[in-house]
Amino acid sequence: MxxxxxxxxxxxxxxxxxxxxVWHWSYALLLLIWIGLVVATTQPSMASARVIxxxxxxxxxxxxLSLIALFIGSLSATRAARNRFDQLExxxxxxxxxxxxRWLAVVVVLLPFLLPPLVITLGSGSFNAWWALIPTYLxxxxxxxxxxxxxxxxxxGWLGLHRWIYPLLVLLWLAVxxxxxxxxxxxxxxxxxxxxxxxxxxxxxxxxLWGRVTLGxxxxxxxxxxxxxxxxxxALLAWKYIGRRFNRRSVLASMAMRVxxxxxxxxxxxxxxxxxxxxxxxxxxxxxxxxxxEPLREALPLQVADYDIQIDFGSxxxxxxxxxxxLANVSAAPLAILDLTLNSSLRVTEATLxxxxxxxxxxxxxxxxxxxxxxxxxxxxxxxxxxxxxVYRGAVQAANFTRTDGxxxxxxAAWYPVAGTRPVRISPITEPTxxxxxxxxxxxxxxxxxxxxxxxxxxxTWQAKSAYFTHLIGVRxxxxxxxxxxxxxxxxxxxxxxxxxxxxxYIPALEVFxxxxxxxxxxxxxxxxxxxxxxxxxxxxxxxxxxxxxIEYPLSIQSLERTDNLDNQLDLxxxxxxxxxxxxxQLITGDLAxxxxxxxxxxxxxxxxxxxxxxxxxxxxxxxxxxxxxxGEAGIHRLIAEIQANKANLKGMPSNQLVAWIKEVSGAR
Amino acid sequence: MNVTLQNLVKDYGNFRALNGVNLQIGGGMFxxxxxxxxxxxxxxxxxxxxIPPTSGSVQIGPYDLTREPGxxxxxxxxxxxxxxxxxxxxxxxxxxxxxxxxNIPRKERVKQIETVLNEVNLTGVAKRRVGGYSGGMxxxxxxxxxxxxxxxxVIVDEPTAGLDPEERIRFRNLLTRLSxxxxxxxxxxxxxxxxxxxxxxxxxxxxxxxxxxxxxxxxARAEGRVWELEIAQREWETIENRYRIIASRSTPRGLVVxxxxxxxxxxxxxxxxxxxxxxxxxxxxxxxATVEKPEAQYA
Numbered sequence: 001m002x003x004x005x006x007x008x009x010x011x012x013x014x015x016x017x018x019x020x021x022v023w024h025w026s027y028a029l030l031l032l033i034w035i036g037l038v039v040a041t042t043q044p045s046m047a048s049a050r051v052i053x054x055x056x057x058x059x060x061x062x063x064x065l066s067l068i069a070l071f072i073g074s075l076s077a078t079r080a081a082r083n084r085f086d087q088l089e090x091x092x093x094x095x096x097x098x099x100x101x102r103w104l105a106v107v108v109v110l111l112p113f114l115l116p117p118l119v120i121t122l123g124s125g126s127f128n129a130w131w132a133l134i135p136t137y138l139x140x141x142x143x144x145x146x147x148x149x150x151x152x153x154x155x156x157g158w159l160g161l162h163r164w165i166y167p168l169l170v171l172l173w174l175a176v177x178x179x180x181x182x183x184x185x186x187x188x189x190x191x192x193x194x195x196x197x198x199x200x201x202x203x204x205x206x207x208x209l210w211g212r213v214t215l216g217x218x219x220x221x222x223x224x225x226x227x228x229x230x231x232x233x234x235a236l237l238a239w240k241y242i243g244r245r246f247n248r249r250s251v252l253a254s255m256a257m258r259v260x261x262x263x264x265x266x267x268x269x270x271x272x273x274x275x276x277x278x279x280x281x282x283x284x285x286x287x288x289x290x291x292x293x294e295p296l297r298e299a300l301p302l303q304v305a306d307y308d309i310q311i312d313f314g315s316x317x318x319x320x321x322x323x324x325x326x327l328a329n330v331s332a333a334p335l336a337i338l339d340l341t342l343n344s345s346l347r348v349t350e351a352t353l354x355x356x357x358x359x360x361x362x363x364x365x366x367x368x369x370x371x372x373x374x375x376x377x378x379x380x381x382x383x384x385x386x387x388x389x390x391v392y393r394g395a396v397q398a399a400n401f402t403r404t405d406g407x408x409x410x411x412x413a414a415w416y417p418v419a420g421t422r423p424v425r426i427s428p429i430t431e432p433t434x435x436x437x438x439x440x441x442x443x444x445x446x447x448x449x450x451x452x453x454x455x456x457x458x459x460x461t462w463q464a465k466s467a468y469f470t471h472l473i474g475v476r477x478x479x480x481x482x483x484x485x486x487x488x489x490x491x492x493x494x495x496x497x498x499x500x501x502x503x504x505x506y507i508p509a510l511e512v513f514x515x516x517x518x519x520x521x522x523x524x525x526x527x528x529x530x531x532x533x534x535x536x537x538x539x540x541x542x543x544x545x546x547x548x549x550x551i552e553y554p555l556s557i558q559s560l561e562r563t564d565n566l567d568n569q570l571d572l573x574x575x576x577x578x579x580x581x582x583x584x585x586q587l588i589t590g591d592l593a594x595x596x597x598x599x600x601x602x603x604x605x606x607x608x609x610x611x612x613x614x615x616x617x618x619x620x621x622x623x624x625x626x627x628x629x630x631x632g633e634a635g636i637h638r639l640i641a642e643i644q645a646n647k648a649n650l651k652g653m654p655s656n657q658l659v660a661w662i663k664e665v666s667g668a669r
Numbered sequence: 670m671n672v673t674l675q676n677l678v679k680d681y682g683n684f685r686a687l688n689g690v691n692l693q694i695g696g697g698m699f700x701x702x703x704x705x706x707x708x709x710x711x712x713x714x715x716x717x718x719x720i721p722p723t724s725g726s727v728q729i730g731p732y733d734l735t736r737e738p739g740x741x742x743x744x745x746x747x748x749x750x751x752x753x754x755x756x757x758x759x760x761x762x763x764x765x766x767x768x769x770x771x772n773i774p775r776k777e778r779v780k781q782i783e784t785v786l787n788e789v790n791l792t793g794v795a796k797r798r799v800g801g802y803s804g805g806m807x808x809x810x811x812x813x814x815x816x817x818x819x820x821x822x823v824i825v826d827e828p829t830a831g832l833d834p835e836e837r838i839r840f841r842n843l844l845t846r847l848s849x850x851x852x853x854x855x856x857x858x859x860x861x862x863x864x865x866x867x868x869x870x871x872x873x874x875x876x877x878x879x880x881x882x883x884x885x886x887x888x889a890r891a892e893g894r895v896w897e898l899e900i901a902q903r904e905w906e907t908i909e910n911r912y913r914i915i916a917s918r919s920t921p922r923g924l925v926v927x928x929x930x931x932x933x934x935x936x937x938x939x940x941x942x943x944x945x946x947x948x949x950x951x952x953x954x955x956x957x958a959t960v961e962k963p964e965a966q967y968a
Contacts, residue, residue: 005772008769008772009769009770009772011769012765012766012769012770013770016755016758016766019758019762020755020757020758023757024757079755083753083754083755083756084751084752084753085752085753085754085755087714087719087747087749087751087752088747088748088749088752088767088811088814089770090717090718090719091717091718091719091742091745091747091749092742092767092770092771093739093740093742093743093770093771093772094742094770095739098770245718245738246738246739247721247735247736247738
């Protein structure tokens with residue numbers, strides 16, 4: 001009977017609170033404003049459902065909803081007092097179930113606010129991809145709303161009804177959401193502070209290709225933390241309420257509180273521990289592993305001339321590698337010990353040569369010293385999972401990993417033996433500049449689709465005559481489509497979205513480029529992802545094979561027609577393809593690219609090119625155009641030949657000197 | 670339903686709001702009188718389990734207030750001095766919610782709501798938002814919610830405050846009619862409310878019980894001490910300083926004052942029959958005489 005009454009009171013309190021909130025004019029108005037806000041801030045055509053729901057609008061919606069939940073929770077918690085109904089209510093034979101009922105009502109009435117982003121994303125990509133995202137999105141949105149409402153109830157229970165509480169709530173929300181993110185971003189050692197970011201704004205950033213794979217257990221720990229935090233707050237509320245109203249301590253509430261505290265500490269400690277394992281980038285805000293740095297130029301006595309790597313991903317979390325390498329002594333002295341670097345997570349099980357393993361170091365001991373110019377072939381069997389994390393913009397995520405739901409092995413993982421001994425860090429780069437021939441084959445793919453920056457042989461094999469920075473990715477839903485010279489790799493929705501843009505902008509622009517750079521016919525791998533997908537930002541991976549890898553942000557695909565975006569891309573392409581990836585050349589190549597882009601846009605009309613270029617801003621490009629106006633295509637050919645012949649002198653030359661140099665080359669003065 | 674208070678003390682920090690109150694309340698209407706700040710509301714709030722006593726005990730029927738507040742709430746109907754409702758609801762919705770809070774089964778609830786709305790004469794406006802109710806209607810709805818669940822003990826705190834005279838009389842009659850076999854504890858500082866309806870009365874002053882008995886006994890406290898005296902306008906100040914004036918009215922010759930005095934005031938007063946208000950004032954005067962400055966009191 002008592003239980004029936006409790007359930008009945010709970011339901012009555014729940015339904016009344018729903019009625020009081022939903023039937024108030026402000027609720028409908030707030031929902032309308034909310035829908036307008038979501039629609040206005042979302043451009044569904046620009047991104048996949050994952051991007052919208054888990055990286056942009058959806059995340060922002062949950063974050064902002066937490067602020068609304070704080071307010072509505074506070075209003076709900078103080079409604080009886082504001083209406084002077086509290087004294088009546090306190091005299092009724094009810095208990096904490098009415099508070100819980102009201103709290104639940106607040107949570108339930110706010111759930112519709114999670115729907116607009118879902119509706120908007122319905123048309124963004126495949127239905128199945130959209131459908132698969134719903135449970136997590138709603139689950140996490142509900143956790144955040146539940147927590148903030150519980151927090152508001154606990155706060156109001158503690159502080160009581162005061163007008164100054166509402167600005168305090170806003171300040172608290174700002175401090176937690178913005179403050180923790182700012183602190184974590186600026187101080188990588190404080191990255192664990194993201195745990196306090198209950199609004200999820202900026203915390204646990206997901207990636208386009210990998211979704212949550214890169215976050216490992218962090219989302220579960222984060223969710224667990226806030227589920228138990230919410231339960232703990234409600235238990236505290238119940239404990240205080242029962243103590244006050246019944247002059248006794250509730251054993252059940254006390255136990256729930258203790259269990260919550262234990263779980264809260266456990267989840268929090270694990271979150272901090274996982275964060276503590278992450279590596280901070282050596283410098284800058286972008287991890288070094290995400291960009292191609294200047295390769296090491298040290299002269300190593302040993303080189304790996306050839307790699308033949310077979311990986312069996314069939315054994316779940318511990319892939320097995322069979323790697324045959326051809327080692328060459330390029331020094332003048334014999335080598336008795338052959339020093340290699342291989343990720344310490346990979347356990348060598350068998351080798352055709354005696355070896356020693358110490359951390360990342362792998363020392364092979366040939367029966368006789370390897371003589372100068374002599375080569376030696378060794379087969380290594382090794383296995384193990386790789387999970388390397390780093391702190392990126394204040395958030396921890398995996399940079400390299402081998403998991404059943406996704407594989408990312410960038411060159412910094414040392415997933416194949418690299419000549420020399422060096423620390424395997426996510427940064428700096430671990431490979432020498434020397435190129436090798438590669439053959440990579442994957443087996444036991446477990447439903448993953450793979451891609452590398454090598455030339456594809458078949459669905460599971462890639463090879464190249466000369467490459468470095470070799471990476472391998474395995475994604476469950478990965479598409480690879482060839483469009484002209486471009487191979488588009490990414491999620492199917494993104495590839496579909498990128499294809500017309502590439503056809504419309506990249507390929508015609510490249511035709512103009514090819515007119516002047518006809519000595520090479522590069523192929524391009526365009527990864528539709530972002531830097532957080534862990535792919536090299538831009539890599540001249542196969543100079544000999546003419547494959548250039550680059551990344552396009554999914555969100556910027558549709559802005560490719562913008563000059564300032566595309567010429568930057570072409571600039572990078574050109575720098576990579578024609579100037580040895582020498583970033584010091586970018587000052588001139590950047591303007592050359594701008595000229596060529598304007599050339600493409602203006603159909604070669606120098607007057608229209610001049611109109612497109614801003615002479616004050618693009619002085620070098622304008623100087624190039626002046627040369628073009630006088631000499632036509634022959635002048636540009638001559639200029640490019642001069643640039644290539646004078647690379648050493650042009651490196652880092654300021655733009656005013658470059659203008660003078662161009663004029664001198666063109667005989668304009 | 671007997672209510673027994675033993676040596677009840679309530680402190681708010683250093684301030685003692687109730688000081689060793691002993692009281693036995695039986696069935697029917699019971700009036701609790703006292704000036705503002707006497708401790709009436711504190712006592713009401715203790716009896717309604719809203720606040721715990723600092724010491725002492727309260728037994729309500731078979732239940733101890735400190736140990737069994739939940740059981741007491743089940744037999745309690747309470748109308749506080751200052752209360753409100755969710756303005757967006759109508760009386761029916763509100764009473765349905767309160768009925769659920771009071772554990773009244775749904776079918777029974779429907780019947781009881783009709784009954785109490787009828788008793789307080791709000792049936793006609795039961796579907797109107799309570800935000801639009803007048804003060805009297807709100808008070809009546811307050812008593813209706815208190816009566817839901819057929820409570821054995823009904824506590825009403827200053828129920829007629831703010832009502833016009835007509836509403837006050839109607840409300841008093843309503844309370845009397847509803848008391849039946851219940852114990853109704855009526856707290857007020859308006860003596861007329863008690864006079865018209867209560868079988869027993871207690872007077873609180875400065876946290877102490879200074880009278881407990883029937884209204885007649887309270888009236889008797891003023892027996893032989895109530896006088897009517899005709900005075901000139903210029904005498905007012907002198908008379909006011911010497912005696913406790915209960916009432917006054919002007920006449921063509923000056924003023925006629927009704928006052929309390931153990932002896933014939935100024936030797937020219939006419940003794941008159943006391944009322945309950947006189948008894949209350951007499952009790953209060955006696956307390957003042959012992960507590961306040963003696964030299965300021967009349968002889």
